[in-house]
Amino acid sequence: MASYAADLQQVCGCGWAVTGSNTEELVAKVKKHAKETHGINELPQELVQKFQKAVRPAM
Numbered sequence: 001m002a003s004y005a006a007d008l009q010q011v012c013g014c015g016w017a018v019t020g021s022n023t024e025e026l027v028a029k030v031k032k033h034a035k036e037t038h039g040i041n042e043l044p045q046e047l048v049q050k051f052q053k054a055v056r057p058a059m
């Protein structure tokens with residue numbers, strides 16, 4: 001059951017939406033997405049901060 005969601009439009013600009021039961025799970029999914037979709041092996045601190053601002057509790 002997802003309790004957190006993030007709209008990555010503000011992070012990587014592709015509009016991919018991620019959901020997870022906790023923020024650690026979200027970060028893991030974002031890292032996987034960044035690597036597989038954008039070829040980013042190591043998430044830059046700048047993107048991590050943008051991502052953390054984009055995280056919202058999901059209904």
Ligand SMILES: [Zn+2]
Pocket residue numbers: 008012013014015016033034037038
């Ligand atoms: Zn993306």
